[in-house]
Amino acid sequence: MGSRRGRPQQQQYPPPARGGGRGPIPQQQGGGRGTQGFTAAPPQHPRHDAAAGRGRGRAARGDGPSSPAPAAAGPLGRLPPELRQAMEDPSPPPAQPVPVPAQAEAAAATGQAAIPASSKAIRFPLRPGKGSAGTRCLVKANHFIAQLPDKDLHHYHVSITPEVTSRVVNRAVIHELVNLHRAAYLGGRLPAYDGRKSLYTAGPLPFASKEFQITLLDDDDGSGAQRRQRNFKVVIKFAARADLHRLGMFLAGRHAEAPQEALQVLDIVLRELPSARYAPFGRSFFSPDLGRRQPLGDGLESWRGFYQSIRPTQMGLSLNIDMSATAFIEPLPVIDYAAQLLRSDIHSRPLSDAERVKIKKALRGVKVEVTHRGNMRRKYRISGLTTQATRELTFPVDEGGTVKSVVQYFQETYGFAIQHTYLPCLQVGNQQRPNYLPMEVCKIVEGQRYSKRLNQNQIRALLDETCQYPRDRERDITQMVKHNAYQEDPYAKEFGIKISDRLASVDARILPAPRLKYNETGREKDCLPRVGQWNMMNKKMVNGGKVRSWMCVNFARNVPDKLARDFCHQLAQMCQDSGMDFALEPVLPPMSARPDQVERALKARYHEAMNILGPQRRELDLLIGILPDNNGSLYGDLKRVCEIDLGIVSQCCCTKQVFKLNKQIYANIALKINVKVGGRNTVLVDALSRRIPLVTDRPTIIFGADVTHPHPGEDSSPSIAAVVASQDWPEVTRYAGLVSAQAHRQELIEDLYKVRQDPQKGPVSSGMIRELLISFKKSTGEKPQRIIFYRFVHAQSENTRSCAVCFH
Template sequence: MPRRRKTPRELEESDRAQALVEAQNSAPAEAGETEGSAPSARSSAPGLKRTPASASGPSGSAAPSPGPVALPVPVQNADPQPAERQGHGQAHSQNVGEGGQGQCSVQPQGQGQESGQGQGSGQGRDESSSGGPPGRGRGMCGGERGSGRRGGRGRFNQGPPHSTLHQNVPGSFSPHREQYRGQNGHDYYEMQNQGYSSPMYGRPSRPFQQPIPPAPRPLPQGGRGPSYPGQAYGRGGGPPAHFSASPPSYGPGVGAVVEQFGSVVLGGVGHSSNVGQISEPHVSKYEQPSTPPPISSKQLRFPLRPDRGRIGQWCIVKANHFFAEPPDKDLHQYDVTITPEVPSRGINRAVMEQLVKLYRESHLGTRLPAYDGRKSLYTAGPLPFQSKEFEIRLLDEDDGTNQPRRERPFKVVIKFAARADLDHLRRFLLGRQADAPQEVLQVLDIVLRELPTHRYSPVGRSFYSPNLGTRQPLGDGLESWRGFYQSIRPTQMGLSLNIDMSSTAFIEPKTVMEFIGDLLNKDVTRGLSDADRMKIKKALRGVKVEVTHRGSMRRKYRISGLTNQATNELEFPVDDNGTLKSVTDYFRETYGYVIRHPSLPCLQVGNAQRPNYLPMEVCKIVEGQRYSKRLNERQITALLKVTCQRPRDREHAIMNTVHHNAYHQDPYAQEFGIRISNELAQVEARVLPAPRLKYHDTGREKECLPQVGQWNMMNKKMVNGGIVNNWACINFSRNVQENVAKSFCQELAQMCQTSGMQFTRDPVVPLQYYHPDNYDRALIHLCDDVYKKTKGKSLDLLIAILPDNNGPLYGDLKKQCETVLGVVSQCCLTKHVFKMSKQYLANVALKINVKVGGRNTVLVDALSRKIPLVSDIPTIIFGADVTHPHPGEDFSPSIAAVVASQDWPEVTKYAGLVCAQAHRQELIQDLYKEWKDPQKGLMTGGMIKELLISFWRATGQKPLRIIFYRDGVSEGQFYQVLLFELDAIRKACASLEPDYQPPVTFVVVQKRHHTRLFANNHNDNRSTDRSGNILPGTVVDSKICHPTEFDFYLCSHAGIQGTSRPAHYHVLWDENKFSADSLQSLTNNLCYTYARCTRSVSIVPPAYYAHLAAFRARFYMDPEASDTGSLTSGMGGANRSQYTGSATSRTNRVVGGNAVRPLPPLKENVKRVMFYC
């Protein structure tokens, strides 16, 4: 075949590459370095600051690093017939070997083949050669088909050895293969799960290259992704030229790659791998961000809004935001010192209230100040002094007696501190100032909270009162109070007051005896067990009570504990001589009160040094105390029923709250000149179109267009059905007879087959019943039976039938399966087994499919490569979340979870990792880790690095773009989380290759906000769904959004009951230059790919999956040790050593001064699939 003449640019690049490699091979190794490990300046840089790569760039001004040594890649069952490459277009690649150089000139035209020749001595062979002598090599690069530019237009087929490329083949369904359809509608790529290493989803493995670092290039502007000069693919999405055109067979093992990623080098050295690769040794194709990340929050500026979205059908919605006109008076801050110092905000407020009452007209110059309850006082205009001291006497509460109340003296010092800059606020609201004036916003928030704080019970930013709605019992001595949330926010329309309805749990004001009777659901006069005592102590600790045995004198106390002895056994000293008197005698002699339940313990209301004892029967709980501890399932259900309101009703309640608060009559708002509108904000919105979903071609419906956020599986088959050959069922419910369980399993197997899975009808071992207390022995015994029956094979799936009220059984079973046995499981409750509805079975089949490695559906646009900034180059999408312990669990670790997409361009499968970290630590500590190994020296790892490797193993490609969805971050943590976690992402990438820095987009996903969107006309059925909520896909990026930064509200789901809560997405970092339309459409479309149901979901699936994974990992902790931060693997008993792995060798890790024992590690086969679904 005639060879094309090189262009001047190609000749220049080839000469530069040759010179660089020759210089690299001739440079001596630096002291302390070993061959194969090039030094990285970026790994030692502090914070997020990255050093430029010009020191090792093409100029060669700095001493280059030594050339790495390529390890031989073992090949098994090498394909003697390399695949052909078809298509149009041209590409060049050049390889340099030891002692010579080789060149591969690629000229695919029509049905032409690719060939490569190598010249030189020694080991110089072309990387793309499949054979040949050392001096010359000629081979064909296989694995691509397409039309247009290389890699095809909309499709790039990448075939491993033993892969079969079909043309004009009808869509026959093969569950054990992964199939990809091209744009022409006929070509398929079928990858069989055999003949090559498949550590992740049956994909081939191949190590990252370690290319010579390039000089940095600025990131392209205009919202487009990075371009790669010399790339061998166009829109079709094939890999750049320095990537392999075809995955190899049997790359290095997982451990070798993870421990020393750069030790296996496929580019820049002339070692032949016999896998049909094309390599360019001279330059890396990674785009460097245009500016290095900041190292502190002072340097950090969140991305500005690139534009406003235009895609979708335009509409008007109402938001629960009320325009607030900013003050027209100067704001002054004063420091307040109250002595003696008291920790109670209530007492501080009472002192300041008395001060204002006495001295407002005189010393305060008629000013009405706003007080934060601690150290700061704010006024509209200056006070007539710089510093002044006041004497205040506060009377104790009236105890109902005729005796004079005790006076408590306080000294209050008020001293001028600062003057707020309102011009900064005005410029910020107009978009002329980048940073928000947080101090001014905090002052305005305090001013508007002052009057509600006096009227109601404040809890956080909410206010509650029994007069704002009907109290509803929640059970166990609790009741719900209605209230409202209030917060001042800067928006595009100016300042807005966000008001929403809320409910929370309060302790019922009843006697302690009645409370513990409701709590324990028993007659407490018959005695208490040790478990009862612990439950009472936990529920009443910190609760304020008043005594009832002294007539109208109702003195109040706070409970600190519960006595171990009964009341009739308690004695205490009554004088300095140590004379003891029993509690029963004291009450009889002093108050004439005879204890009726002397066998019950007493409440302890003093400290350990001076304890005071009160019998339970003489105490009553004071009204208005919020219950801050964990609610049980029944209480949560009851509270949800109270808070669940249809959109029309919620809007009406919000408007009533605004009118009831009467902000125009608020004396504090009038004092500071703040005016609040009485009307809901009307906001422009758009309804984004739903994406088309792809199902398997063997089904009647090959594609589906969801309607109002919903669709079903009728006449459809999963796009990639999983394989379940060996499965078993174990029954822990005594109410389910064997014949019922067998019938259920048969129906479930039939549903899985109908849905498109390859599911064996009969279990590999007979169904057996076990008592829930023996779950661990039962699981191990079952796995042993399967191992013997299948002659060494393991379970693909375990189906477990559980009692409806199974307590800790579900979590214990998941922990045993996923961290000890390495088995994915599907649990089914007894009530569903008996009902056996088709809808339930279909939903379970969806979950099973993704747990065994299948895919339920993919976006049509993903297959046709039409997703902006995802389909053009290999893109990995992360989701991350941290779940914290429930209130009252003071020492339990927080759980962090990170998931990452493992299929590109489909972005449907997500692998997940979890870790435990310090109590209430929001920053994910294990994103990147460094440690020293005695033999290997400095080692690197972490969740980001492992998931990047996992993506590469699953797809055969390195991610060239990162999109990171982070859930659970409040606005006050934005800077801290971004600085820490973006730095971890950078370090993880650099640990794989020194110059590997793909552009990152970091997006925070918020659901715990109080913005609600309502239809402009509730009677218009065209603008609402069946629940009365706004249509799924409704997006708002104006008026109520941030004045300058890149954020938007997206209601991506259809409402079921209550009022839909839109998700708030805030972009904190964007090196990929997303436009508003591209990010909003991507996020909305991904919400239709959630694996567990045929509905669009409320938050983007990566963040949703991370939340599920973190919630699952909490089951891995030992419940008895969780309060002390100790986590165990839960293994014990005989015959378990074969399943323990390395779980017993874990050591504690000190984080923030607290020892946190790592979670038991997930088994490798579990972490590769979506086990958390």
């Protein structure tokens, strides 16, 4: 699906079964990643923010959301019943009430005129107040308080001719302009530049529009030859004043909508110096000087760096900083890089066609420098790889048609004897008239970020590198802030921005653990987790799923058949003991298969099983796959074949799990299997007793939605939208999911809600939301009276647009 263009029909995940298999709607327990929540109906419902950033800790968990949320709107007497129910701490309203949309709605309900905060704003409900449950504590957050500058910011439009797409070149042009003309023409101002079309100054420039002529010299390649010049025309023209007053109003709680332009200006100012020092990517900066490099395999290494973003919070303006890491191409000799990529020594043998194609794909677009000319390190960008070996390559040297071999040319011109003549040459420059460079005279230039997809082993190595204990992460973040020395940043000084060097302290609460309900047939019928942990000892699943027919395929060569059989038997016994209706014997005994033949093995084994089950009018309920610990793409291939091609539920187990033969491991796998086949492991006692505010008082469906975009460098693959929704009530433990392919890098979910034209009925509503609402009605027998919709958006500015589409 990832390689398909256009918009195929939305699919249920897993899709309906093919070839006799069946693919039930996947069932999940619990939530997922922290997202921003809001309620849809009725419009007065409060929003419950968790103040949690995504993944890299971009916001602190505490009493408040990541953006300023004013206190309750008006006195308690004017609150609707659900707001009154949700309020844990009925504190008095603030001295300066905030004119936000929920107050406007409350005013409208009493006949008063409602004044919207913004014509474009989505009217989010107010937070009803701060909670009081749990044990109060103080936590440190990776936020550093910033003082709002008291400056008059001006925005200028920049036009550079000839136009270039590289931000690096654009920055070099503006940097040269500032160096030459800051005193004479810029009034001594030090501008901040976004690398594209916008330039900002702390105060006006002495002109409304002005043209400059700038000359850039190419880097010195050590040859002593005259460096190439490039001439640019730069036009700087006044565009607007950046309004920081609205940002101050927003931070003070007197404006409902965050002024994104003002935040963007401050972000650009604080990014200016790091962009010159380090390798920027997105909101992060990387450098080999910011931490030790770690090899990732196949010619890649990880560089440490930091993420930074200016954020409005309840504490005021803050700079959010976190540690990050990403993959760079190792600055190796090209032959050594190719050997790592192929995991084979190529110093003494020619390449096969498959190996040559693999190297060509990996090196296309990579910048290299030559090493055969002493200090002259000229750089080139690779455009391809020759199909012929170096010893077979010739090229014309004059108009008369005289040709020379590459080997002869390098010997006569540079006195360099090529050793590896059986290897192909790198092609650099124009594809129509390429230049040939032997692989042995080229070295990869340092600092090139790897933008293609990492394999599973590389991802695992990168995650291991970035996983830290909180105290170690705190230490590294604090050291990074001191290393960046924001108080000495000339751009921060110019714009009057002051950054604290201490982690922000945030009031927080450790919430009491919810009591969990298990099946009445177990020795323990409920459980109270301690420090977030509990186990299944003496407990049974509240609803055990059915697995009457199953089989196992072993792709791990070091797991003998007997051990695979013992593992499967113990796992089946654990599933049965935990409350599932699980057959102890498989349809077929466990079979070993080669990892490079996963599709053939799975389909062959599936058809063998169906030859037995088909006459009995039964289906295969589950496939257990035993995988090597370092399985590369095997896991994804197995899931694709099982869930898309065959339509069967699958459970993967690693080799190390098989060898341990540990009851706790069996129990954890059993819990996963039960959810996948439609069972429920546990429910909240509060849900059964209808004590969860805004969920259990009336039929409620909870949605979650996100869009996954192709990896950077993939320009044709579609983005994948996923929407899940709860399918039971009041327990809210089962979820159904839909996925849909849509336009490349489109953040709005196109198939969320659609109106199609029916020949007989006319306009008919359809889309992912409608399908899930119908599924909820069939599952519960109730129409939802309330919708809670969690929508993660990758850009702050997309939030309002996404919400508008969700509830159109």
